[in-house]
Amino acid sequence: MSFIRTSLAALAALVMTSPVYAEQAQVTRYPVVLAHGMAGWDSIGGYHYFGNDWGDSVGDSCQFLEINGCNEWIKGSQSPKTVAFQVTSLNNSEVRGNELFNQVLSFMATTGYSHVNLVGHSQGGFDIRKVAHRLKAHYGQARVGAMISISSPHRGTPYAKRILDLYARNGTAFCRALPPNPDGSDPCVGAIANIGDLLFDFATGRSTESNDIIAAVLQLVHEDYDANDGVVTGAKAFNQNYNVAGVASYVGSIITRQDDLSLNPVLGTIHAIIGLNADGDGYCVGDCNNDGAAGQGDGSIYDMDDDGLVGLNSQQMGYRIKYTEDDWTCRWYGCWDPLDTMTQVSGTGYVSDINNPSSTQMTSHEGAMSQDHLDVISIGPDTLDEFEVYAGLFNFIYAKGY
Amino acid sequence: MNSRLVAVAVIALLMTMAALYLLPSRQDPQQGDSGFSSTSPAATDSAPSSAGAALQTPETQNAAIAAAVREKYLSRIGDAVWQIKLIDHLINLMKKLDPENWLARVEQILALAFPEFVDQLLERLSAMLRYEDWLANTFPFMSFQSPDDRYQALWTTRRALFGEDAEVIWAAELVDRRFREQLGALDDSSVPMTGKVGQYIDLLRDTYGDKVFGSQGYNTTQFMGDFLQLESVQKELRSADPVQQGELLRTFRQQMGLDEAALARWDELDAQRREHRLSGEDYMAARQTLAETLSGEALEQAIQQLQIDHFGEEEARFIRNEEASGVFRFQQSQIIGVN
Numbered sequence: 196m197s198f199i200r201t202s203l204a205a206l207a208a209l210v211m212t213s214p215v216y217a218e219q220a221q222v223t224r225y226p227v228v229l230a231h232g233m234a235g236w237d238s239i240g241g242y243h244y245f246g247n248d249w250g251d252s253v254g255d256s257c258q259f260l261e262i263n264g265c266n267e268w269i270k271g272s273q274s275p276k277t278v279a280f281q282v283t284s285l286n287n288s289e290v291r292g293n294e295l296f297n298q299v300l301s302f303m304a305t306t307g308y309s310h311v312n313l314v315g316h317s318q319g320g321f322d323i324r325k326v327a328h329r330l331k332a333h334y335g336q337a338r339v340g341a342m343i344s345i346s347s348p349h350r351g352t353p354y355a356k357r358i359l360d361l362y363a364r365n366g367t368a369f370c371r372a373l374p375p376n377p378d379g380s381d382p383c384v385g386a387i388a389n390i391g392d393l394l395f396d397f398a399t400g401r402s403t404e405s406n407d408i409i410a411a412v413l414q415l416v417h418e419d420y421d422a423n424d425g426v427v428t429g430a431k432a433f434n435q436n437y438n439v440a441g442v443a444s445y446v447g448s449i450i451t452r453q454d455d456l457s458l459n460p461v462l463g464t465i466h467a468i469i470g471l472n473a474d475g476d477g478y479c480v481g482d483c484n485n486d487g488a489a490g491q492g493d494g495s496i497y498d499m500d501d502d503g504l505v506g507l508n509s510q511q512m513g514y515r516i517k518y519t520e521d522d523w524t525c526r527w528y529g530c531w532d533p534l535d536t537m538t539q540v541s542g543t544g545y546v547s548d549i550n551n552p553s554s555t556q557m558t559s560h561e562g563a564m565s566q567d568h569l570d571v572i573s574i575g576p577d578t579l580d581e582f583e584v585y586a587g588l589f590n591f592i593y594a595k596g597y
Numbered sequence: 598m599n600s601r602l603v604a605v606a607v608i609a610l611l612m613t614m615a616a617l618y619l620l621p622s623r624q625d626p627q628q629g630d631s632g633f634s635s636t637s638p639a640a641t642d643s644a645p646s647s648a649g650a651a652l653q654t655p656e657t658q659n660a661a662i663a664a665a666v667r668e669k670y671l672s673r674i675g676d677a678v679w680q681i682k683l684i685d686h687l688i689n690l691m692k693k694l695d696p697e698n699w700l701a702r703v704e705q706i707l708a709l710a711f712p713e714f715v716d717q718l719l720e721r722l723s724a725m726l727r728y729e730d731w732l733a734n735t736f737p738f739m740s741f742q743s744p745d746d747r748y749q750a751l752w753t754t755r756r757a758l759f760g761e762d763a764e765v766i767w768a769a770e771l772v773d774r775r776f777r778e779q780l781g782a783l784d785d786s787s788v789p790m791t792g793k794v795g796q797y798i799d800l801l802r803d804t805y806g807d808k809v810f811g812s813q814g815y816n817t818t819q820f821m822g823d824f825l826q827l828e829s830v831q832k833e834l835r836s837a838d839p840v841q842q843g844e845l846l847r848t849f850r851q852q853m854g855l856d857e858a859a860l861a862r863w864d865e866l867d868a869q870r871r872e873h874r875l876s877g878e879d880y881m882a883a884r885q886t887l888a889e890t891l892s893g894e895a896l897e898q899a900i901q902q903l904q905i906d907h908f909g910e911e912e913a914r915f916i917r918n919e920e921a922s923g924v925f926r927f928q929q930s931q932i933i934g935v936n
Binding site: 249251252255274275278280287289290293294297298300301302303304305306307325328329332410425426427428432433436437459460461464520532578579580 | 665669678681685686688689692693733734737738766767769812813814815816817818819821822855858859862863865866911912914915918919921922923924926935936
C-alpha cells in the first residue's frame with residue numbers, strides 16, 4: 196500500500212511538473228529568403244508580411260530578439276538565417292526578380308553563405324525562379340537549396356485577366372473604363388489606391404518609383420495579354436524563360452484553397468467588385484477557355500477550387516507539399532504542443548515543366564491547404580498560427596538537407 | 598499528508614487520462630518519397646483507444662486543455678503579449694475541436710486554467726474578437742487621405758480596445774516605426790555621410806542592440822541597404838570618384854561590424870556591379886545607335902549580338918527576356934552599394 200502510494204505520488208509529481216514540450220524547428224542548413232507577393236512589403240502599418248496578426252515577424256526567435264512578440268517555434272540561430280527583402284510592390288517579375296537577386300547577392304556577400312533557400316508567396320513564387328536562374332548564371336552553378344512557392348499563380352489567375360478586361364488598357368492609361376474625376380485628375384490614381392488599400396497599403400513611400408500596376412497584373416495572366424502592344428508578357432512566357440530544371444536542388448509548392456464562405460472579406464469584396472468567382476480545379480492544355488489561367492474549371496465554383504485569388508490548378512511547381520496542423524497532444528508522461536509538419540505529397544508527382552502539368556497535378560486536391568490567399572501571411576482573421584506554419588516549413592527544408 | 602498525496606495523484610491521473618484520450622491524437626505525417634517526420638516522442642505513439650470515448654465530454658476535455666495551457670503559459674501569463682498568444686492559441690484550437698461552441702469553450706478553459714486572471718483574460722478575449730472583426734470587416738473598407746491617417750485609425754482602435762497595453766502588444770511595430778522616422782530625419786540632415794554613419798550606428802544600437810551588427814548579424818544586410826538607399830547618401834556616393842566611393846562603403850560596412858572576409862567579398866561585388874553598370878550604359882548607347890540605323894530582323898540580330906558582346910551569353914539571355922517584356926534594366930538608376 197505504501198509502495199502504491201509512493202508510486203502514485205511520484206507519478207503525480209512527474210505529471211504535474213513535467214515540462215510542456217513545444218518543439219522547435221531544426222535550423223536550416225542554408226538561410227531562408229522570404230519573397231513577398233504583389234503589393235507586399237517587408238513591414239507595413241500593422242503587419243509584417245511574413246508575420247502574425249500582431250505585427251511580429253516569423254523570423255524573430257524569442258532567444259535572439261528577447262522581445263515579447265517573437266516566434267517560439269524557431270531556435271535563436273534561425274533568426275539571422277531568415278531574411279525577407281522588400282522589392283517593388285507592383286511590377287512584373289523581371290523587375291522584382293532582379294531586385295531580389297541583387298539583395299540576395301548582397302546578403303551572400305555579407306554573410307559568406309554559398310547557398311540560399313528561397314520561399315516565395317504569391318508573385319514571390321515567380322520572383323524566386325528568376326533569382327535562382329540569375330544565381331546560377333552568376334556563380335556558374337546552382338546556388339539554391341530549396342525553392343518553394345506558396346499560393347503562387349504560376350500558370351496565371353482569372354482575376355488578373357478580369358481586372359485588365361474591366362479596367363482595360365488604353366495606351367498607358369490603366370482605367371479607361373472609369374469616369375473622369377470632377378477635378379480633372381486621373382481616375383486611375385484613386386482606383387489603384389483603393390485596390391492597394393484592399394490588399395495592403397502600398398503607399399508607404401518606399402520603392403514607389405518603380406511601381407507599375409499594369410506590368411504587375413500582366414505578369415499574372417497566363418498568355419500574352421495583348422499581342423499587338425510590342426511586348427511579350429504573362430506567366431507562360433515567364434515560365435518558358437524561368438523554368439525549374441537545374442536551378443535548385445529541391446523544388447516544391449504549398450497549395451492553398453478555401454471555401455467561399457470562409458474567405459477573407461477583402462477577397463470576397465474583390466470578387467464582388469470584378470464580378471468573378473473563379474473555377475480553378477479543372478484540366479486542359481494551356482488557357483483553353485481564355486480566362487487568364489491555364490486549365491479550366493470543373494463546373495463547380497463552390498468546391499474549394501481556389502484560394503480567393505489563385506486557382507488550385509495554377510499553383511503546383513515541383514513537388515506538392517502538404518501542411519498538417521498538429522495541436523496539443525498528451526501521453527502518460529506529459530502534454531506537449533507538437534510542431535506542425537510539412538510532408539511531400541507522393542500522389543501528385545513533380546511538375547518539371549511549369550506550363551505543362553498533368554491532369555492530376557491540376558485537379559487533385561490532395562495535400563492542398565484549406566486556407567485563403569491571405570491567411571498564409573499576416574492578414575487575418577484566420578485560424579492559422581503563421582509562426583508555426585513557417586517553423587514547420589523551416590523544419591521541412593532542414594529535413595530535405597538544405 | 599498521505600491523503601493529500603493520494604488526492605494529488607488521483608487528480609493528476611484523471612487529468613492525464615483525459616488528456617490521453619480526449620485531445621486530438623497526433624496524425625502521423627504522410628510520408629512522401631522523402632517526407633519529414635517529426636522527432637517528437639508522440640510521433641510513434643498509437644492512437645487513443647475507444648475506451649476513452651466514454652470520457653470524451655467537453656468538461657473533461659476543457660480540464661485537460663486547461664492543465665496543459667496553464668503549464669505552458671503560467672510563468673508569463675501576467676504579460677499582455679502572452680495573454681494574447683494564449684487566447685489566440687485557444688481560439689484556433691477550439692474553432693477546430695468545437696466549431697459550434699468554441700467561444701464558450703475558450704471562456705471556460707481560460708477560467709479553469711487561470712482563475713486568478715480570469716477577468717483580465719475575458720476582457721482581453723472580448724477586445725481581441727472586436728479588434729479582429731474591425732480589422733477584417735471595417736478597416737479595409739475605410740477611406741483615408743494618407744498612409745499616416747490610415748495608421749492613426751489603426752492605433753485609435755487598438756488603444757480604444759486594449760488601452761495602454763496596445764503599446765506592449767504591438768511593441769515591435771512601434772520600434773520599427775520610430776526607427777523609420779529617425780532614419781528619415783537622418784536623411785534630411787545636412788551632416789556628410791561619414792557623420793551620418795556614426796549617427797546611424799548609434800540609432801541602430803539604441804533601437805535594436807548589438808545583434809544587428811556583424812557578418813552574421815540580424816538583418817544586417819537590410820539595415821545596410823536602408824542606410825545606403827537614403828537619397829542624401831546616394832547623392833554623396835554618386836559625387837565621389839570610384840576610389841572614394843569604395844572607401845566610404847568599406848568604412849561604413851566596417852562600422853557595421855563586417856569582418857575582413859565579408860569586406861573582401863563586398864569589394865569584389867561592388868567592382869562587379871560597377872563594371873556591369875558601365876557596360877550597361879555603353880550597351881544602351883550602342884543600342885540606340887543601332888536603332889537609328891537598322892530595323893526589323895537585322896536590328897534584332899544586331900541587338901542580340903550586342904548583348905552577348907557586352908554581357909556574355911548567360912546574362913544576355915536575361916536582358917533579352919527583360920527587354921521582350923518591356924523592361925530596360927539600365928534605364929533605372931543604380932543604387933550604389935545596393936545593386
